[in-house]
Amino acid sequence: MNKENIAGIKSRFFEDISNSQTEKSLYDVKVKYVGRNGELTKILKNLKNLPPEERKEIGPLANRARHEIEKAYEERKKELGERIDWEKEKIDVTLPGKKEEIGSLHPATLVYREIEKIFPLMGFEIVEGPELETDWYNFTSLNFPFDHPARDMQDTFWIKSDKKKLVLRTHTSPVQVRYMEKRKPPFRIIVPGRVFRNEATDAAHEHTLHQFEALVVGENINVGHFKYIAKLFFSAFFGKKVDIRLRPSFFPFTEPSFEFDISCTVCAGKGCPSCKNGGWLEIGGAGMVNQNVFVSAGYPRNRYQGFAWGFGIERLAMMKYKIDDIRWFESGDLRFIKQF
Numbered sequence: 001m002n003k004e005n006i007a008g009i010k011s012r013f014f015e016d017i018s019n020s021q022t023e024k025s026l027y028d029v030k031v032k033y034v035g036r037n038g039e040l041t042k043i044l045k046n047l048k049n050l051p052p053e054e055r056k057e058i059g060p061l062a063n064r065a066r067h068e069i070e071k072a073y074e075e076r077k078k079e080l081g082e083r084i085d086w087e088k089e090k091i092d093v094t095l096p097g098k099k100e101e102i103g104s105l106h107p108a109t110l111v112y113r114e115i116e117k118i119f120p121l122m123g124f125e126i127v128e129g130p131e132l133e134t135d136w137y138n139f140t141s142l143n144f145p146f147d148h149p150a151r152d153m154q155d156t157f158w159i160k161s162d163k164k165k166l167v168l169r170t171h172t173s174p175v176q177v178r179y180m181e182k183r184k185p186p187f188r189i190i191v192p193g194r195v196f197r198n199e200a201t202d203a204a205h206e207h208t209l210h211q212f213e214a215l216v217v218g219e220n221i222n223v224g225h226f227k228y229i230a231k232l233f234f235s236a237f238f239g240k241k242v243d244i245r246l247r248p249s250f251f252p253f254t255e256p257s258f259e260f261d262i263s264c265t266v267c268a269g270k271g272c273p274s275c276k277n278g279g280w281l282e283i284g285g286a287g288m289v290n291q292n293v294f295v296s297a298g299y300p301r302n303r304y305q306g307f308a309w310g311f312g313i314e315r316l317a318m319m320k321y322k323i324d325d326i327r328w329f330e331s332g333d334l335r336f337i338k339q340f
């Protein structure tokens with residue numbers, strides 16, 4: 001047992017660890033030299049049997065060698081750990097790619113965008129109003145007399161409030177008066193927005209929905225203008241020629257009032273299951289603005305004429321995208337939204 005032995009062990013150890021390419025083989029090398037029966041361990045164990053002179057010389061050498069070995073082992077282990085494992089890193093370029101999930105727009109948003117693209121081309125301004133309304137703008141200013149049964153047409157969410165009577169607006173019509181208070185005719189606006197009804201919901205009724213209102217006011221506006229604008233809009237929206245049909249109706253804020261239909265977008269009016277063979281699809285309400293509404297807004301009576309209409313955005317989306325139940329819109333169900 002001598003110094004040369006220890007130097008030899010050390011240099012073999014260094015050679016072995018630099019040849020080790022995995023942590024497992026590195027560990028085996030460590031065991032071989034400083035494990036329980038390792039080469040260096042044997043020398044250390046044997047120290048006590050050496051004559052004192054030799055022990056004094058070999059002891060420190062062997063101990064230092066052990067420290068060096070352990071330190072070198074740790075360093076090499078770290079080095080191997082940081083090394084890139086090319087086996088694991090290998091990329092198989094023939095595998096199918098992972099699809100990036102990008103969101104899609106809600107169908108109501110799609111209709112909004114379409115409307116907001118088409119109307120400005122016809123000189124319309126896009127206007128918005130508050131969702132929490134006063135009784136005045138939602139009803140009274142629109143010629144719904146207090147306690148008149150016309151109010152029952154719109155099941156209303158009333159808000160508890162000490163001051164004014166507040167409602168979640170039941171339609172976008174209140175923005176008519178809000179806008180006219182600030183502007184003088186002539187003008188043409190559309191008003192898209194969210195409205196609320198205290199409905200018993202079913203496939204055709206929802207408590208939260210979207211409407212859009214149109215209002216065109218000037219000195220010589222008549223029903224012909226309404227029909228023409230409606231025809232242009234619906235033809236652009238559905239991408240095909242669409243006809244308009246009016247039926248007499250009643251709304252407090254228009255006189256005369258009508259419901260209007262468009263020719264069926266599936267069969268072009270011939271009759272098919274989509275239009276229940278009638279050839280027409282019911283769209284919404286419209287009419288010539290009642291002079292009482294102009295008066296509510298501060299205009300003189302009988303000075304101006306205008307037409308207005310209002311209908312449901314969801315209803316349009318249902319027609320365009322063939323959706324069978326309005327309750328999908330507020331459902332938050334991703335399976336529904338992802339289809340658009």
Ligand code: DAH
Nearest residue numbers: 171173285286287308309310
């Ligand atoms: N505001 C009505 C509703 O929600 C729809 C409507 C009808 C709007 C006639 C109009 C109109 O502007 O002229 O039931």
